Amino acid sequence: MFQINENYQKLPGSYLFSTIAKKVAAFSQANPDKQIIRLGIGDVTQPIAPAIIEAMHKAVDEMGVQETFRGYAPDLGYEFLRNAIAKNDYEARGCDIAADEIFVSDGAKSDSGNIQEIFGADVKIAVCDPVYPVYVDSNVMAGRCGDYDANTGMWSNVIYMPCTKENGFVPEFPKENPDVIYLCLPNNPTGTTITKSRLQEWVDYANRIGAVIIYDGAYEAYISEDDVAHTIYECEGAKTCAIELKSFSKNAGFTGVRLGYTVVPKELKCGDVSVHGMWARRHGTKFNGAPYIIQRAGEAVYSDAGKAQLKEQVAYYMNNAKTIKTGLQEAGYEVFGGVNAPYIWLKTPGKMTSWEFFDYLLENANVVGTPGSGFGPSGEGYFRLTAFGSHKNTVAALERIKAL
Amino acid sequence: MFQINENYQKLPGSYLFSTIAKKVAAFSQANPDKQIIRLGIGDVTQPIAPAIIEAMHKAVDEMGVQETFRGYAPDLGYEFLRNAIAKNDYEARGCDIAADEIFVSDGAKSDSGNIQEIFGADVKIAVCDPVYPVYVDSNVMAGRCGDYDANTGMWSNVIYMPCTKENGFVPEFPKENPDVIYLCLPNNPTGTTITKSRLQEWVDYANRIGAVIIYDGAYEAYISEDDVAHTIYECEGAKTCAIELKSFSKNAGFTGVRLGYTVVPKELKCGDVSVHGMWARRHGTKFNGAPYIIQRAGEAVYSDAGKAQLKEQVAYYMNNAKTIKTGLQEAGYEVFGGVNAPYIWLKTPGKMTSWEFFDYLLENANVVGTPGSGFGPSGEGYFRLTAFGSHKNTVAALERIKAL
Numbered sequence: 080m081f082q083i084n085e086n087y088q089k090l091p092g093s094y095l096f097s098t099i100a101k102k103v104a105a106f107s108q109a110n111p112d113k114q115i116i117r118l119g120i121g122d123v124t125q126p127i128a129p130a131i132i133e134a135m136h137k138a139v140d141e142m143g144v145q146e147t148f149r150g151y152a153p154d155l156g157y158e159f160l161r162n163a164i165a166k167n168d169y170e171a172r173g174c175d176i177a178a179d180e181i182f183v184s185d186g187a188k189s190d191s192g193n194i195q196e197i198f199g200a201d202v203k204i205a206v207c208d209p210v211y212p213v214y215v216d217s218n219v220m221a222g223r224c225g226d227y228d229a230n231t232g233m234w235s236n237v238i239y240m241p242c243t244k245e246n247g248f249v250p251e252f253p254k255e256n257p258d259v260i261y262l263c264l265p266n267n268p269t270g271t272t273i274t275k276s277r278l279q280e281w282v283d284y285a286n287r288i289g290a291v292i293i294y295d296g297a298y299e300a301y302i303s304e305d306d307v308a309h310t311i312y313e314c315e316g317a318k319t320c321a322i323e324l325k326s327f328s329k330n331a332g333f334t335g336v337r338l339g340y341t342v343v344p345k346e347l348k349c350g351d352v353s354v355h356g357m358w359a360r361r362h363g364t365k366f367n368g369a370p371y372i373i374q375r376a377g378e379a380v381y382s383d384a385g386k387a388q389l390k391e392q393v394a395y396y397m398n399n400a401k402t403i404k405t406g407l408q409e410a411g412y413e414v415f416g417g418v419n420a421p422y423i424w425l426k427t428p429g430k431m432t433s434w435e436f437f438d439y440l441l442e443n444a445n446v447v448g449t450p451g452s453g454f455g456p457s458g459e460g461y462f463r464l465t466a467f468g469s470h471k472n473t474v475a476a477l478e479r480i481k482a483l
Numbered sequence: 484m485f486q487i488n489e490n491y492q493k494l495p496g497s498y499l500f501s502t503i504a505k506k507v508a509a510f511s512q513a514n515p516d517k518q519i520i521r522l523g524i525g526d527v528t529q530p531i532a533p534a535i536i537e538a539m540h541k542a543v544d545e546m547g548v549q550e551t552f553r554g555y556a557p558d559l560g561y562e563f564l565r566n567a568i569a570k571n572d573y574e575a576r577g578c579d580i581a582a583d584e585i586f587v588s589d590g591a592k593s594d595s596g597n598i599q600e601i602f603g604a605d606v607k608i609a610v611c612d613p614v615y616p617v618y619v620d621s622n623v624m625a626g627r628c629g630d631y632d633a634n635t636g637m638w639s640n641v642i643y644m645p646c647t648k649e650n651g652f653v654p655e656f657p658k659e660n661p662d663v664i665y666l667c668l669p670n671n672p673t674g675t676t677i678t679k680s681r682l683q684e685w686v687d688y689a690n691r692i693g694a695v696i697i698y699d700g701a702y703e704a705y706i707s708e709d710d711v712a713h714t715i716y717e718c719e720g721a722k723t724c725a726i727e728l729k730s731f732s733k734n735a736g737f738t739g740v741r742l743g744y745t746v747v748p749k750e751l752k753c754g755d756v757s758v759h760g761m762w763a764r765r766h767g768t769k770f771n772g773a774p775y776i777i778q779r780a781g782e783a784v785y786s787d788a789g790k791a792q793l794k795e796q797v798a799y800y801m802n803n804a805k806t807i808k809t810g811l812q813e814a815g816y817e818v819f820g821g822v823n824a825p826y827i828w829l830k831t832p833g834k835m836t837s838w839e840f841f842d843y844l845l846e847n848a849n850v851v852g853t854p855g856s857g858f859g860p861s862g863e864g865y866f867r868l869t870a871f872g873s874h875k876n877t878v879a880a881l882e883r884i885k886a887l
Contacts, residue, residue, distance in 0.1 A: 080693030081662035082603030083753045087761050097558065097767060122554035132547035135776070136540060142740070143536035145873075150526035150738040154501070185589050185741075185771075192769030196624065199486030216768045220600065258485035289484030334554040335775045336546070337589075349487045357491050363501060364620045365596030367589075371739045372539070373774055469549075 086222045091229065095212050095453040096120050102437075103447055110445075116476040118403075118464045119447040121267065121422070123332040125395060125469075127376075128388035131331065134379035138372040152368030154359065156183025156340070160374045163381040164340060168325070174312040180344050180355065182362055183377070185369050187297050187326035187339040192217040193365075194293055194322065194341070197357045198259055205238035205257035207250050209268055209451055209458030211295070214261040232456040241457040242269060244426070248415060249273050256288045262311075263295035265302060268454045268463040269424040270400075270416015275308040282311065285320040291347070291354075292321040300330030300393050302419045318344035322354070329421065329467075331380045331389055338369055338377045396421050399473040400466035406477030407464075421466040424451070436462050444479040490626045495633065499616050499857040500524050506841075507851055514849075520880040522807075522868045523851040525671065525826070527736040529799060529873075531780075532792035535735065538783035542776040556772030558763065560587025560744070564778045567785040568744060572729070578716040584748050584759065586766055587781070589773050591701050591730035591743040596621040597769075598697055598726065598745070601761045602663055609642035609661030611654050613672050613855055613862030615699070618665040636860040645861040646673060648830070652819060653677050660692045666715075667699035669706060672858045672867040673828040674804075674820020679712040686715065689724040695751070695758075696725040704734030704797050706823045722748035726758070733825065733871075735784045735793055742773055742781045800825050803877040804870035810881030811868075825870040828855070840866050848883040 092098060099119055107115060127135075141147035155161065161178040169176035184190050191213050195204075204223060206214050215237060218224050225236030233239060238257050240250035248271035250262070262281065265272035285292045294311040302309060311321045323342040327333035343355045369377075379385045400417040407414045413426040427436040433450030440446050440462075451461030468476070496502065503523055511519060531539075545551035559565065565582040573580035588594050595617050599608075608627060610618050619641060622628050629640030637643060642661050644654035652675035654666070666685065669676040689696045698715040706713060715721045727746040731737035747759045773781075783789045804821040811818045817830040831840040837854030844850050844866075855865030872880070 081695050081753060082606055083756055083758065083761060084601050084603055087601065087764060088756065090764065120555065124549075124552070124554070126549050126552040127546045129547065132543055135543045135546075139536055139539045139543060142531045142539075143533065145528075145530050148528070148530040148736075148739075150528070150736075151524065152739055188771040189769060197488050197491065199488055200626075202486055213768060220765070220768070222604075291485050332552075332554075335552075335556055335772075337771065337774045349485060352487055352492065354487065357487060360491060360494065361624070364617060364624070365593060367592040367741065368739075369589075370741045370774060370777055372776065 084220065086220050089227055090216060090219055091227055095449070098453075099447065099449065103441065106441055113445045115445045115447060116468065116472045117447045118468050118473070118476055119449045121329070121465050121467060122334050123329065123467045125332055125392050127332055127336065128385060128392060130382055130384035130388055131376050131379045134375045135372055138375035142372065149371040152371060152374065154363045154368065155179065156181070156369065157371070157374045160377050163378050167381045168310065169312060172309055172313060174310055176312055176342055176344065180342055182341045182343065182358060183369050183374060184339045184341060184366065185337045186328065187295065187324045188213060190324050190339055190341045191293070191295060193361070194324070195221055195223070195259070197354065197361060198291070202258035203236065203238060203255070205240055205253050205260045206455075207242050207262065207266065208239040208456060209242065209454030209461070210261065211263055211267050212454065214293070232452070239455065239457070242266070242271070243457050244413070244415065247271075249277060252284055257290055259291050259293060260285060261293045261295065263297070265298040265307070265420035266416075267298060267420070268422055268449065268451065268458065270420040270422030270463075271424070272302070272307050272419045274306045275313060276306070278308050278311065279314045282314040282317045282320060286316050290320065294321050294323045296323055297326040297329055298420045299325070300389070301397060301421050303397070304419055307419055312342070318346040320347065322347065327377055327380060330393065332392065333376070336373055336376055338373050395470065396466045399468060399470055402470070402473050402477060403464050403466060406481060410481045410483075417466070423464045423466070425462050425464065427460050427462050433459055433462055440480070443483055444476070446476045446479060488624065490624050493631055494620060494623055495631055499853070502857075503851065503853065507845065510845055517849045519849045519851060520872065520876045520883075521851045522872050522877070522880055523853045525733070525869050525871060526738050527733065527871045529736055529796050531736055531740065532789060532796060534786055534788035534792055535780050535783045538779045539776055542779035546776065553775040556775060556778065558767045558772065559583065560585070560773065561775070561778045564781050567782050571785045572714065573716060576713055576717060578714055580716055580746055580748065584746055586745045586747065586762060587773050587778060588743045588745060588770070589741045590732065591699065591728045592617060594728050594743055594745045595697070595699060597765070598728070599625055599627070599663070601758065601765060602695075606662035607640065607642060607659070609644055609657050609664045610859075611646050611666065611670065612643040612860060613646065613858030613865070614665065615667055615671050616858065618697070636856070643859070643861070646670070646675070647861050648817070648819065651675075653681060656688055661694055663695050663697060664689060665697045665699065667701070669702040669711070669824035671702065671824070672826055672853065672855065672862065674824040674826030674867075675828070676706070676711050676823045678710045679717060680710070682712050682715065683718045686718040686721045686724060690720050694724065698725050698727045700727055701730040701733055702824045703729070704793070705801060705825050707801070708823055711823055716746070722750040724751065726751065731781055731784060734797065736796065737780070740777055740780055742777050799874065800870045803872060803874055806874070806877050806881060807868050807870060810885060814885045814887075821870070827868045827870070829866050829868065831864050831866050837863055837866055844884070847887055848880070850880045850883060
């Protein structure tokens with residue numbers, strides 16, 4: 080009889096956002112007259128910018144004509160896109176990342192789930208707590224996390240780096256040395272970030288102990304303060320210790336378009352083995368490229384028109400963030416984030432747990448947020464709201480919350 | 484110091500098609516005046532059908548407007564597509580596969596690489612020999628295949644089922660019981676297939692020994708004979724032992740569009756654990772859906788106009804297959820396949836190895852094919868040509884081969 084991967088059995092319950100979706104669906108069915116406002120999952124609501132739409136129409140037309148039809152894409156992604164990324168996201172910031180160190184993918188969620196595959200079965204991972212669930216869950220599936228303790232909400236073989244209001248949401252170096260460190264900055268879910276000099280300390284630490292940093296920069300476009308790094312490669316020495324994951328979901332609204340990329344510098348090695356070569360092999364064996372049409376959409380993100388339109392889109396969402404943040408403050412909540420990220424992280428009132436507050440908000444304000452405890456034990460007593468709704472809905476949601 | 488996944492180090496050389504691409508590039512650079520005809524990699528050349536182009540334009544427009552914009556897709560894929568698949572690919576063939584047993588993906592290559600993750604670390608796999616390299620390579624990466632013997636071209640812990648002209652390219656039940664059996668039918672690379680009654684015997688065998696069949700049906704659209712199953716679920720009992728992978732790459736030319744799906748029946752269980760639930764969890768954790776625009780393209784494949792246009796496209800390629808097959812026969816080659824599949828599998832002349840014939844054909848006819856040995860040890864002495872070129876190029880290639 081065939082055997083299954085028993086590690087899957089260790090995963091408690093289902094994926095956070097599936098659970099939320101089920102709860103909301105049940106509430107909606109029981110209360111068909113209620114207008115629910117969703118500020119929960121980090122999904123965007125603004126339509127794709129005109130310059131990108133135009134690029135996709137053009138690419139669709141090309142696919143319909145013999146002379147311009149494109150079949151399988153190059154393994155790493157089309158050069159036109161990799162060159163645009165290298166130029167705009169790295170060269171323009173003084174970072175020396177070559178186009179062939181960039182791997183185009185179908186999104187940062189896939190990359191953040193798959194990246195662990197290239198590491199040894201026994202590597203010890205460190206994650207911020209709270210954290211995006213995919214980092215831990217994908218390592219659980221690979222058997223690296225030990226056992227789950229339902230009381231603490233923690234895995235026995237994962238190093239947790241608590242990020243709470245007590246330490247200003249800045250992770251500290253763990254007591255035990257990790258092999259692989261996941262850092263998402265600006266942070267999901269807390270909406271906070273760290274200074275460039277603090278990030279440099281992390282890079283130095285990783286190089287010193289021989290760890291790899293998986294740097295998730297999905298929210299980079301929302302950085303508004305000067306002393307925050309837009310890429311980890313702004314830090315000296317990052318090319319020997321860091322892999323960077325980037326998404327087009329939040330800067331260009333591609334949650335339903337699906338595009339991302341991963342940077343694996345050629346200098347990143349384990350002994351004399353090139354990690355770049357390993358990821359290239361993984362990419363070439365288990366993936367067949369992002370659609371041509373979508374890669375052209377990605378290219379348009381970097382056009383002059385695209386940049387201008389997306390700057391407006393980011394400003395629109397950050398205006399929502401401000402609305403949420405000030406609204407919650409006026410309502411007496413203790414609030415974090417929302418300055419360099421589209422997430423607002425609030426302390427639940429009284430002694431409410433995160434899920435109690437979720438139910439309270441859903442039932443009384445018909446507003447959907449995300450329970451902080453869903454992101455890890457240190458998220459208990461916190462709650463995430465996102466700035467990705469329409470402005471009208473955001474204003475309405477805050478009015479309802481203030482009226483509670 | 485972090486550790487890498489040492490299994491990657493066991494993989495010999497690079498992915499077959501990357502090696503071919505490099506050889507062709509080198510030849511091309513050295514002989515810029517030669518017109519190379521590529522009948523190697525299974526990439527299509529006909530443009531996307533008009534009905535599909537129209538559907539994509541419509542979907543692109545929807546993404547550009549607030550009211551019709553779509554963010555994250557449902558985990559398993561949009562219902563409109565899953566319903567179309569269930570109705571056309573299963574219900575129409577008398578197979579009871581529900582829409583929620585269908586998982587939409589970014590292509591069958593990803594699925595065939597990823598599916599092994601849900602099985603135990605020690606399951607023993609069986610593959611046809613020759614075989615599509617992804618099945619074995621993805622299991623090597625997971626540490627299941629033992630060690631590679633460069634002399635035999637075989638892995639110590641893989642069960643090989645030779646498919647040669649001696650057994651009519653029909654795999655026989657192995658002596659040792661496997662846990663997971665990969666079957667690609669109609670077959671890549673041999674272009675041959677087996678009868679429905681023989682497939683039923685495989686289903687019965689798998690149920691008897693408690694094995695799972697990973698059934699890759701990527702070439703189903705090319706079946707021309709009556710006694711060949713279009714899906715494994717035409718066989719009695721397949722729902723308790725088979726996972727089916729399907730691609731839109733070959734029936735609709737989506738190699739650069741990227742869309743596929745995997746069927747995991749709810750009845751497929753290991754003890755009381757639902758394999759369907761495991762794949763749903765994998766899908767929900769490490770994947771974020773195929774693009775909305777591309778899923779609409781997939782839906783259009785099943786429209787009346789789409790069906791009619793794609794029937795013509797398949798006929799176009801099968802006409803090429805006939806041109807290749809008869810042309811090679813006229814040139815004195817021993818030829819297989821090409822009746823229910825777009826691949827022609829030929830015996831190399833004299834005592835030439837597959838790679839010798841590759842070089843011979845590239846240098847003397849400037850035609851690129853794929854060496855049979857790249858697909859496994861029993862592929863040595865064989866060579867694959869594909870029917871996916873343009874008709875003009877196919878005719879020209881055969882004229883050159885006949886003139887050798």
